[in-house]
């Protein structure tokens with residue numbers, strides 16, 4: 557038996573599906589479901605096949621965007637059961653940022669090298685379509701070079717219903733004010749049976765599809781997402797992927813696919829509806845790998861979410877079919893308020909280090925995947941956690957000097973207490 561056979565010996569059924577994907581055949585929804593259920597040697601073979609496909613589709617580059625999230629309000633009465641972010645207007649920690657506060661955050665983002673701001677908020681009952689446009693006008697007026705990636709289909713739905721315009725006119729009205737692309741969030745699982753359980757008052761599947769297709773048609777591209785690890789099954793995820801692929805075949809408007817694991821700690825979906833406590837590691841990696849094989853060649857960019865997965869599992873995602881590390885974010889509250897604890901900011905140099913540690917090449921991109929800067933030379937940008945030669949680390953003398961400094965600092969603190 558060859559080494560390859562000993563290392564990767566999938567079941568005949570999974571082997572056939574992987575073989576079809578690797579010769580460029582389009583996988584069916586049932587095949588995607590079968591792969592999502594892969595375990596043991598099938599799972600290892602799935603990850604390896606997705607990595608081979610990624611190398612063929614994208615090469616060694618791993619892209620990232622320097623961006624800043626700005627959540628302009630957390631007031632929202634939609635009441636999605638998986639949301640730990642929304643607040644009632646009267647809650648002590650409710651906020652509604654002024655245009656000046658939003659612009660301050662944009663200024664800070666630009667100073668830190670951002671090329672994109674991602675603007676999303678709750679559905680505030682006392683705001684309307686004009687508020688969404690005012691935010692765009694203010695940012696675009698002050699920072700015309702900044703790409704504005706803003707407003708989930710849920711926010712578009714709300715603003716559009718208030719506006720009295722046709723959907724196409726409303727989207728063009730926002731585009732004219734500076735809107736560049738829209739996040740393909742609020743998708744969760746595009747199946748009304750599931751939406752009625754996890755987000756009964758949110759827009760339903762047909763409306764999400766209508767908004768996204770119309771946005772693509774008027775030149776507003778979007779990301780695409782899935783939220784998994786709650787009440788859905790592998791079959792539901794596979795059908796969701798199938799729907800996204802159908803949209804992409806029709807419009808070509810998706811820039812990337814981003815799997816988003818459910819964060820369960822602080823919301824009703826887990827506590828009262830008894831959803832699963834998020835996906836396990838095998839599911840996280842399987843969704844990334846299946847997305848690579850299922851979407852090829854229509855959606856070439858598969859992103860890992862370091863906020864949801866954590867940087868280490870996100871690194872593993874890069875070895876399982878992903879070619880994009882997402883953004884620096886600088887400020888992240890939606891996942892954090894639901895219990896994610898992987899931080900709010902990942903500086904570009906940290907992303908480059910994580911990418912290099914798995915043997916790949918970091919490249920900075922725009923929102924729409926134009927390469928802005930390559931970091932080909934590891935000498936100029938060395939991974940900071942590479943082992944250093946022992947002689948550089950210093951011996952007992954440096955250790956004693958460090959202890960002396962700590963003792964002095966402790967004495968100084970004692971003097972003030």
Ligand code: SF4
Nearest residue numbers: 632634635636639678
């Ligand atoms: S997920 Fe969005 S729409 Fe739903 S409750 Fe939270 S902020 Fe509101």
